[in-house]
Amino acid sequence: MKLVSLISGGIDSPVATYLMIQRGVEIVALHMDNRPFTDDKNLNKAMDLVRHLRDLTRSPIKTYIVPHGPNHIAFARNCQRHLHCLFCRRMMYRIAARVVEKEGADGILTGESLGQVASQTLQNIMVENQATKVPIIRPLISFDKVEIIDIARKIGTYEISTLPGLCCTIVPKKPSTAARAADILCEEQKIDIDALIEKSLEGMYVFSPEAM
Amino acid sequence: MYSVLKPCKTSAAFEAIPRERFSLDLDQCEDILKNVCTIVTNAGILLIVNDQCEVSIHKDGRLILKTDSQELADKQAGRIAGWLEGTPAIRKHRDSRG
Numbered sequence: 006m007k008l009v010s011l012i013s014g015g016i017d018s019p020v021a022t023y024l025m026i027q028r029g030v031e032i033v034a035l036h037m038d039n040r041p042f043t044d045d046k047n048l049n050k051a052m053d054l055v056r057h058l059r060d061l062t063r064s065p066i067k068t069y070i071v072p073h074g075p076n077h078i079a080f081a082r083n084c085q086r087h088l089h090c091l092f093c094r095r096m097m098y099r100i101a102a103r104v105v106e107k108e109g110a111d112g113i114l115t116g117e118s119l120g121q122v123a124s125q126t127l128q129n130i131m132v133e134n135q136a137t138k139v140p141i142i143r144p145l146i147s148f149d150k151v152e153i154i155d156i157a158r159k160i161g162t163y164e165i166s167t168l169p170g171l172c173c174t175i176v177p178k179k180p181s182t183a184a185r186a187a188d189i190l191c192e193e194q195k196i197d198i199d200a201l202i203e204k205s206l207e208g209m210y211v212f213s214p215e216a217m
Numbered sequence: 218m219y220s221v222l223k224p225c226k227t228s229a230a231f232e233a234i235p236r237e238r239f240s241l242d243l244d245q246c247e248d249i250l251k252n253v254c255t256i257v258t259n260a261g262i263l264l265i266v267n268d269q270c271e272v273s274i275h276k277d278g279r280l281i282l283k284t285d286s287q288e289l290a291d292k293q294a295g296r297i298a299g300w301l302e303g304t305p306a307i308r309k310h311r312d313s314r315g
Contacts, residue, residue, distance in 0.1 A: 041257050041264055041271070044283055046229055081261030089261075169229040174273040174281050175262055 007031040008142060009104045010114040011097055012068075014050030014170050017116030017145055019058060019162040020153050024144045025114055026062045033108045034066050036212070037073040037097050039173050046170040052212055053165050061160060067108075068212040071100055071205050077175050079201055084192040086177045090124035091184050092193065095136035099198070100205050102137040112140035118148050128183045135186055218298035219280065231290035235278035238310040245306035246274060253300060267293065278307075 010022045012034045022032055036051045048070070059066045073096070080092040101113045117125050134141060145153055157163035219233040243263045247256055250265055257264035263274040270293045273281040280297060282290040301307055 042262075042273075044229060044271075078258055078260040086261055169285065171229040171281075171283055175260075178275075178277065 006112075007033065007108065007110040008112050008114040009033045009035050009101050009108065009110050011101055011116075012036050012051050012055060013116075014047040014054065014166065015116070016150075016157050016163060016166040017118065017153055019054045019116075019166065020156045020160070021114060021116040021144045022058055023062065023156070023160050023162070025142070026058070026064055030114075032058075032064065032066050032114070033104065033110060034068040034212075035101055035104050036068065036070045037100070038070050039073050039077065039175075041074055042077055042173050042175040044171040046168070050165060050168055050170050053168075054162055055212070057162060057165060058160075069104060069209050070212050072208040073097070073205065076201050076205060079196050081175060083195045085188075087179055087181045088184055088189060088192060089175065089177050090180045091129055091132060091189055094124065094133045095189070095193075096198075096201065096205075098133065098136045098139070098141065099202055102139040103202065103206060104209075105139050112142050113137070114142045114144070116145055116153075117143045118145040118150075118153065124180050124182070126182045129181070132184045132186045132189055218302060219294045229283070229285065231282045231284065231287060231294075233280040233282060233290070233294040239278050240308050240310070241274065241276055241278055241301070242306050242308065243274065243276060245304065246301060249300060249304055249306055250297075267296070272297065 008025060008030050010018065010032050012018045012022065026032055034055050036048065038048055055066055055068050076096045077093065080089055084092060098113060105113060117130065119125060119127060154163060157166060218236060220236055222232050222234055243259055246263055247259045250256065254265040254267040257266055265272050265274065270289055271283040272293060280294055282293050284290050
């Protein structure tokens with residue numbers, strides 16, 4: 006089985022990726038580059054995490070980087086702010102689904118766990134799932150943060166994930182915790198989603214570990 | 218106008234919190250700041266670059282200063298306050314103290 010893993014510079018996604026590699030899953034990593042709403046350190050951390058996982062598990066991990074900043078700008082300028090995290094995740098899934106298709110993979114892998122941040126409620130996750138028909142695997146869904154950190158420490162990713170790196174600054178002050186699909190679809194009509202996806206894929210490039 | 222605090226445990230930036238409540242008209246901020254800074258984008262938050270420090274300006278007046286130097290963060294917050302204070306870009310709230 007092959008999964009496209011959404012790798013951020015945070016604690017959860019490398020743990021989710023590690024657990025699935027241990028299950029024999031082949032991984033293609035995908036990092037959504039949130040600059041200018043994050044900083045270079047975040048991208049560097051994500052790539053260090055991929056490199057660490059590759060060395061630890063002795064598995065080749067092909068890694069794509071996709072510019073996501075322009076997508077943030079389009080949603081922030083045109084759509085309701087409190088729904089921003091949902092638009093962001095739905096775009097990530099749509100782009101990941103295209104990488105799934107390109108790589109002949111079987112699904113998308115994420116490090117989400119229920120209730121950990123405001124946007125990760127069951128209702129929001131259900132709305133986010135509707136952005137794609139590709140299966141989304143969430144091995145950490147029932148884990149709490151302490152359990153995830155324990156694994157991260159054991160596999161040596163915690164120290165990398167907690168290095169300095171700017172959190173996403175475009176996150177709204179009060180993100181929606183119970184979005185309705187109808188509201189999201191209505192807002193998304195203000196945007197040419199297909200054009201944004203194509204533009205994102207045009208900017209996509211493969212990370213070469215030797216380049217950093 | 219601002220007190221500077223660290224925003225997150227990763228220490229990659231500082232957050233400047235307004236001492237009194239006000240909101241910012243980001244379009245007006247852009248008009249004012251474009252003469253003294255490079256505007257990266259105006260999209261719900263206003264991103265500007267000045268000297269070595271990139272700053273996110275939020276509608277509620279908060280600033281995220283992308284630097285690990287508190288001295289630089291303080292300096293930048295003070296300069297931005299100086300550029301914006303007394304302009305129509307700032308709308309003070311009725312219940313604001315001071």
